[in-house]
Amino acid sequence: MFEDLKVVELASVLAGPAVGNFFSELGAEVVKVENKKNDGDVTRRWRQEGETEQGPSAYYASVNWNKEVRFMDLGDPEDQAVVRQLLSEADVVISNFKKGDGEKFDLTYDDVKAINPTIIYGHISGFGSESDRLAYDLILQAETGFMSMNGQPESPPTKMPLALIDLLAAHQLKEGILCALLKQKDQPNQPFKIEASLYGSAVSSLINQATNWLMNRNIPQRIGSLHPNIAPYGEVFTTDDGASVTFAIGSDRQFQDLCTILDAQILSQQKEFQENTDRVENRELLAEKIQEKVEALECGELLKECRNHHVPAARIKNLKQVFESDKAQSLLLKEKLEGRETVRPRSTVFDITK
Structure with a gap:
């Protein structure tokens, strides 16, 4: 797709390299x-x-696929050239x-332009x-409210287990770059500067939690995995064979169908569970009653019935279980980097057809 595009990456850690990785996966020549x-x-x-x-580390490999790496000292005149x-x-x-570093190395937008x-x-x-x-993902999760609302009720504020704010900023920047590339089709000699901040990307991604405030x-x-506006949603249940499952019930119809699957139609008829607002208010009692039914069922059969009835449900998997599936395996990219065999999930998982 971008075989004729050349990208120079003057970035490190995760957010910037993730943008370069996006373009390298789509065929661009990326020099890091x-x-x-x-x-x-x-x-x-x-x-x-x-x-x-x-x-290199597995962390480094996660966002540095198929790049040409040049080791340079930006303060050295020969390397600068x-x-x-x-x-x-x-x-x-x-x-x-x-x-200050852009000015220090004469690599600001005006310099490069x-x-x-x-x-x-x-x-x-x-x-x-x-x-x-200095902005590390943890600091942004703390500053923008993510940590304050992540975790169980009894736990301290909790960081998400991946650098989500870095990835959100990477998405913002690559979207801006794509817009500029599109604009250059009409104005081929027009330069553009696009800037995205981790802070702005984080705040813009608060979505419904922001509007709730x-x-x-x-x-x-x-509230752990629970949804502040929907129930049952995010409660964890244990099946007869010891698997952990969860449901994402977004409508009264889905709740009624879940009750049918669980042979608990009476729940959907009880006043305290009939409508979503009632279920949110009485979610702990509802979870207890659902668990009584789920623990009598085998995980595979339960999920099969949920799929047949279009009820959103899933087994909670660890990463070993995730990558045992053919579907996840089909999304992997492999490369030998400096003598080490590396593997990572693709960052570009969309399909474009003519």
């Missing part, structure tokens, strides 16, 4: 410039306990310089280009 004074992207050394020392040549040939540049007048310059910042705060003045509380 890493700081040789610091032995490259810092995530090369973010290894789990017991992980092999051969090649090489980078400027790369930029002069590029269609897109991705950066995540902290405040002087080298390449049609460049699309994408930049990711933490709290906006005018802020000098903005419109209802309801501060979201930690």
Whole structure:
């Protein structure tokens, strides 16, 4: 799709490289410039306990597929000349310089535009280009409310187990770059600068939790996997064979069908469970009654009946179980990086047909 596109990545860690990874998966030539004074992207050394020392870390491999890596010192005149040549040939540049570094290395948008007048310059910042705060995903999850509402009622505020804010910012930036590429079809000589911040991306993604506060003045509380507006939704139930399952019941019809599957039609007729608002108010009692029915059923048969009746349900799987499926296996990309066999899920999972 982007076989004629050249991208220069002046970014490290996760958000910026995830944007470069998006374009490399779609056929673009992506040249990743890493700081040789610091032995490259810092995530090369973010290894789990017991992980092999051969090649880069699994973390690094997650967003650096099929890139040409150049180790450069942006403060060295000879390396600067090489980078400027790369930029002069590029269609897109991705950066995540902290405040002042773009000026320090003469690699601001204006600097790069002087080298390449049609460049699309994408930049990711933490709290906006005018802020000098260091921004790791954890800090953004704390600052933007995600940690405050994530976890069980009795647990402390809890970080999500992946760098979701980095990924949200990466989505914002690549969407902006795609818009600029589309605009250049009408204005081929027009340069563009696109900036996305982790902070803005996080706040914009609060969606219904934000409106629950903005419109209802309801501060979201930690309720585990439960949904603040729907029930049963997110409660965890245990089947006869010890599997954990959950339901996402979004309508009265789905609840009625679930009750039929569980041979508990009487629940849908009881006043405290008839409508969604009633079920939200009485969700603990409802969960107890559903568990009494679920624990008598085998997981596979229960989920089969739910699929047959179009009731949203799932077994709660660990990652070993996830990647045992052919469907998940079909989404993997493999590559040998510096002597290490690496594998990661694709970031581009959409289909385009003519």
